[in-house]
Amino acid sequence: MNANYKYIAWIYDWLANLVFGNKLELAKRAFISDIPEGAKILVVGGGTGSIIEYLALLNKHLHVDFVEQSKYMIGYAKKRNVASLEIAFYNQSILDLNLMGYDVVITNFFFDQFNQTEAKNILQHIRSKLNPSGVIIFSDFIHTNHRWDKFVIWFMFVFFRLTTTISANALSPFSLMFTTLGFHETSSRQIGRTIRAATYVLEPIN
Numbered sequence: 504m505n506a507n508y509k510y511i512a513w514i515y516d517w518l519a520n521l522v523f524g525n526k527l528e529l530a531k532r533a534f535i536s537d538i539p540e541g542a543k544i545l546v547v548g549g550g551t552g553s554i555i556e557y558l559a560l561l562n563k564h565l566h567v568d569f570v571e572q573s574k575y576m577i578g579y580a581k582k583r584n585v586a587s588l589e590i591a592f593y594n595q596s597i598l599d600l601n602l603m604g605y606d607v608v609i610t611n612f613f614f615d616q617f618n619q620t621e622a623k624n625i626l627q628h629i630r631s632k633l634n635p636s637g638v639i640i641f642s643d644f645i646h647t648n649h650r651w652d653k654f655v656i657w658f659m660f661v662f663f664r665l666t667t668t669i670s671a672n673a674l675s676p677f678s679l680m681f682t683t684l685g686f687h688e689t690s691s692r693q694i695g696r697t698i699r700a701a702t703y704v705l706e707p708i709n
Contacts, residue, residue: 508550508667512575516551522655526694530642531611532557533692533700538640540564542606545632547597548572548613552580559586568605572596597625603632609640616663619675626684635705639686642700644674645693652697 508515519527531554538544538561546554546569558565567590571577577594593600608629614622629639644656656674663669681688681703691701 508573508576511666512551512573512579515576516553522659523695523698526698527612527642528553530692530694530698530700533642533694534640534690534702535561535609537702538563538565538607542566543604544568544607544609545600545602545605545629546570546609546611547629548610548616549580550576550612552577552583554609554611555580555583555585555588555590559584559588562587565589567591568593568600568602570595570597570600598628600632604634605632606634606637607640608633608637611640611642613643614641614677614680615643615674616667616669616671617675618670618672619680621670622675622677623680623684626680630684630686630705633705637704638689639681639703640700641677641681641703642698643677644697645677645699646674647696649696656697 535557540563542565544565544567546567549569549571552569555569558567565588567588569580569590570593571580572595574594577592581592617625647653660672664672685706686703687706689702689704691699693699
């Protein structure tokens with residue numbers, strides 16, 4: 504987990520908008536309106552922090568712990584308008600975060616950085632931080648049979664492996680990963696052909 508985005512942090516949002524338009528931002532906003540007043544939120548791999556401003560626009564009292572390993576990305580996130588949010592920034596790996604007891608964990612376009620084994624280990628670690636009734640709000644890319652979309656996703660991995668040293672070279676089966684670790688999907692939304700947002704809760708123990 505050593506991708507630092509040193510060379511592209513300053514242009515990351517512009518590149519994302521150039522390739523995907525506003526679809527990534529729509530995915531980030533898909534389910535956050537359901538977050539209750541007073542929720543304790545963990546944002547994992549928050550990048551340049553656009554999610555901060557979307558949460559601020561909810562006009563709710565929320566405690567947000569924002570975790571981003573890249574010091575270059577988190578530098579931009581700290582400049583966001585936090586409004587009335589109670590927010591703390593952590594420039595470290597999620598695997599090194601010892602805090603617990605979250606009502607909501609947000610992972611936007613985070614798991615695609617890692618190979619399947621790494622992604623599953625990270626999700627298991629995140630699972631331990633959720634309250635029993637907590638929810639994960641997830642968004643990421645999905646497989647598609649459309650030839651152009653396949654090329655875009657392939658090129659995306661080539662580009663990021665060259666510029667950020669991410670370990671992934673293909674999309675993992677994210678839905679299966681959540682199911683394997685005891686999560687149940689409660690809602691989902693597909694945005695375009697290549698992006699999916701969903702919410703997950705832990706299956707009750709009978």
